[in-house]
Amino acid sequence: MKVAVYVGPHQPFSIEERPTPVPREDELLIKVGRCGICGTDLSTYTGAAGMEMGLVYGHEFAGEVVGVGSAVSEIAVGQRVTAQCVTACGHCEACRRGHLVFCPDWRPHASGGFGQFMTLPAREAYVLPPALTLEDGALVEPLAVGRHGVRLSGLRAPSRVLIVGAGAIGLSVAFWARRQGAQRIAVLATSERRKSLAYEMGASDFLLASADVLPSIEACLGGAPDLVFECAGFPGAMMQAMEHVAAKGTIVGLGYGLHAEEITTATPLFKEIRVQFSMTYDREDYEEVIATLAAGHLEPRCLVTDTIALEGLTEAIESLLEGGPQCKVMVDPWASGPGSSP
Ligand SMILES: [Zn+2]
Ligand SMILES: [Zn+2]
Incomplete structure (x- = not known):
């Protein structure tokens, strides 16, 4: 799969081929459709956030389930999902409330939305109703904040x-x-x-x-x-x-x-x-955002000003850092070339 790897402060993202991840028994394999660029991605790029190098970031994603582990029964191939910005243990108090960043064992997704595929524990996925697009799904995270x-x-x-x-x-x-x-x-x-x-x-x-x-x-x-x-x-x-x-x-x-x-x-x-x-969101916020969008309150679609390919990620982040005209920039990891389209 094609991914954009963070290789160091102010270094262009490295566009690489990496093995498509294999879902564990309780996980889903997601074909990423859209991943928004977040303010925290800018701090990752500049090095200000001190994030680990060599990883694939991107936490405002939505995609289609294209594979499920053997123990997954609640979500099926073909459904479209989004999830929170981190993954967590699944059984502590914070995980029960669905406020994953408060799990003592939270961590970034093994490979994030700035890549064509990613895996996710099925328990952390939020299914998108048919009326919502993958772009809507990628807006759920910032709207939940x-x-x-x-x-x-x-x-x-x-x-x-x-x-x-x-x-x-x-x-x-x-x-x-x-x-x-x-x-x-x-x-x-x-x-x-x-x-x-x-x-x-x-x-x-x-x-x-x-x-x-x-x-x-x-x-x-x-x-x-x-x-x-x-x-x-x-x-x-x-x-x-x-x-x-x-x-x-x-x-x-x-x-x-x-x-x-x-x-x-x-x-x-x-x-x-x-x-x-106010730190991120919990399950109730995610469910409310999805229900609100699904009810037809789609004003937030106006936030998306650009859709780019992985090759355009560095340029888009540089532009956002300079105070460029974009608001929410969406990455389509399946688009080819650096161009952007409205
Ligand atoms: Zn974000
Ligand atoms: Zn936990």
Whole structure:
């Protein structure tokens, strides 16, 4: 099978032939149809995440089951599935809740979605209903991240919501906040390139970041935000969220930052702010995302701006790092050549 191997920081992915994996008795063999490029893939590529070299990454995948191990009875060849970003032991408390990154034994998939095939324990697969495409299936993971954050936020119908960051996660939060009944949802971003996507995903206002943006936020929302979703992860983002949020408000941290963050504790103290971080998703989130898409709420399809071949992976990641125009870039490991198509 053809795969794209991570060989080191800022090194072009190595496009190689590797043996197609053989499913163990409790596993499925998946023919990968689509795999989205995630922000964490950018940190893998730059080396910032310190990921192991020589592996095939890609965790936002969906594909068709083309083989099953001898002990698998619940899923059959021909069904289409997606799964969470890691694999886990299958019998601890976290695994029972389906929150796999909290399993003490979690690990990346042996070979990820930036390859033509992968294996997966059958118990970790989520079957896609016939109405959904493999591209929809590959969107389940980032949509579940947003759904988990909104769920943990305690958002109630008339909330005023500020979302910092207009990447796939920020836009996913806008989608779920809208579905949850938020009154006003403002998205704050550093450029206007995702403005129309933000409105499509449910935002009521879009603002460009600036030093004195708070009065505009309050004007849009009709007051300071009760809820701030920090989905950008840049240095200073958490302190800024603390300045923007209303007294007794809540900040939900979804941004992935690898820097130290400086907080003046008087700011959150005087406002009695609650800070809630949100890490991936659990089974309930996955099931809710799939059911919502299957019910015809397909606005998130607008997030996909490009579909590329494995040979285009390096170039796409470089472009995303430079702040290129794409939002969610999908890899089709069966497409040939580096070209991209809409
Ligand atoms: Zn992801
Ligand atoms: Zn476990």
